[in-house]
Amino acid sequence: MKHIIQQVFLNILENPVFDLSFIEKYFSKDYIQFVDHHQLNYEEFILHIKKLKEKVAEQKIAILNYAENGNVIFTHHLAKSVLKDGSIVLHKVLAEFTIEDKKIVKCDELTLLLEGDFSSRNLGSEI
Template identity: 75%
Template sequence: MKHFIQQLFRDVLENPVFDQLLIEKYFSKEYLQLVDHQQLNYEEFILHIKKLKEKVAKQNIEILSYAENKNIIFTKHIAKSVLKDGSIVRHKVLAEFTIEDEKVIKCDELTLLIEGNITAKDLGSEI
């Protein structure tokens, strides 16, 4: 499952282009994301990814550690983003992904801004 999540990060988040077909490849239409007291359904998640592509010029995700249990993978990772204004922000992310039928159906996530402007604090849940 680690390879699946790494590929998802590369194709959906690190990819500078918004590609809804790639989102559909990895995420169930029943997808639910809980992030920093926000809840996003599948449609809202698509809007979130569009917003990221508007704001972020380049993103790199480094998995620091992970654990797997049946259809669940937990990651601790660092998301480094170069925003379109040239500034850099880094978030530490703790995420628990639930996978069903080879797609992510749920993500329960905590995101902490560790570098950059406080205005980027909610980058992980912005719509």
């Protein structure tokens, strides 16, 4: 399952171009994401990714640690983003992904702004 998450990070988050086909490939239409007191459904998640592409010029994800248990994978990762205004933002992310039929159906995530402007603290949940 780590491979699926790595592909999501590479093809969706690190890819500077919005590509709906990757979201369709890796995420269930029943997808729900809980992130920092917000809940996003599949359609809202798509809007979130589009918003990221509007604001972020480059993003790199580094998985620091992970654990798997059945159809659940937990990651502790860092997300470093270079915004289109040139500023740099670094978030620590703890995420628990549930996978069914090779697609992510749920993500329960906490993000913490480590570096960057406080206004970017909700980058992980913006729509």
